[in-house]
């Protein structure tokens with residue numbers, strides 16, 4: 200039997216944009232960044248490898264420019280598809296990816 204967990208509806212993630220969802224867990228939970236490209240969704244922990252800050256400038260609001268996700272704290276730029284930092288203070292580091300599935304119009308943890 201599947202134990203997948205629904206995070207949100209696909210339509211709640213703006214196409215070409217991003218949102219954040221809170222994942223509850225017994226250890227207090229964590230925030231996930233969901234980035235959407237059409238029917239594909241990329242997910243990363245909402246914690247910057249530079250100084251450990253959230254990347255959003257307000258809850259669920261992210262800076263995205265020219266195919267990059269930009270940390271609102273100090274401007275590190277990350278590839279949306281790989282999470283790799285290609286400019287800024289944590290150059291070469293990366294966001295921690297989380298696998299998510301898109302099925303039946305929902306974004307789910309497998």
Ligand code: FES
Nearest residue numbers: 247249250270273
């Ligand atoms: S915490 Fe993200 S660039 Fe500094």
